Amino acid sequence: SLAEGLINQLLIGPLLTLAGLYDQPFYVTSEASVELEVEERDEILRGRIDTLVIAQQLWVLIVESKSTIAFPVALPQLMTYMMANPNPDCPVYGMISNGDEFMFIKMLTEGVPQYDLSNIFYLLLPRRNQLYEVLSILKKISQIMRTNEAN
Secondary structure (H helix, E strand, O other), X not given: OOOHHHHHHHHHHHHHHHOOOXXXXXXXXXXXXXXXXXXXXXXXEEEEEEEEEEEOOEEEEEEXXXXXXXXXXXXXXXXHHHHOOOOOOOOEEEEEEOOOEEEEEEEEOOOOOEEEEXXXXXXXXXXXXXXXXXXXXXHHHHHHHHHHHHO
C-alpha cells in the first residue's frame, strides 16, 4: 500500500496537471484546514483536505487520498469537507483515491444538501485500465468550471 502523500505525488498531481486544473483560473493547495459546526449537536468537526482546487473563491475539487481501500471511511470525511464549501450556491466536486481506485462525488450544499456518487473506477482491471475515464471526468470538471467562470 502507498502512503497518502505518495499517492498525491505519483498519481493525483499528474492527473490534475493533465486535466488543466493547475492552470489559470485554478489554484491548488494541499493540507487546507476545514472547520464545520454542526448546530444540532453543538459539535465542531475539524480536518485537513489532502488537495483542494480553487477558482477565485469557488471550491472546484476536493481530493481525499487514502493509503488503503477505505472508501466507506473516506466518503464521510470527504463529504464533511464538501459541506464546508464557502459558496453553497455552486456545486462542489470531490474525488477519493487509494491509488488503485477512484470515486467522484458531486454535492450541492445550498438548503438541504444533495449529492451523487459515481461508480468506482479501477486502474488494475485485467485488460481494461480506467485511468483514461478518470482523466476524462477531471477534464469535464475543469471545463464546467471554466465555463462557469466565464459567465
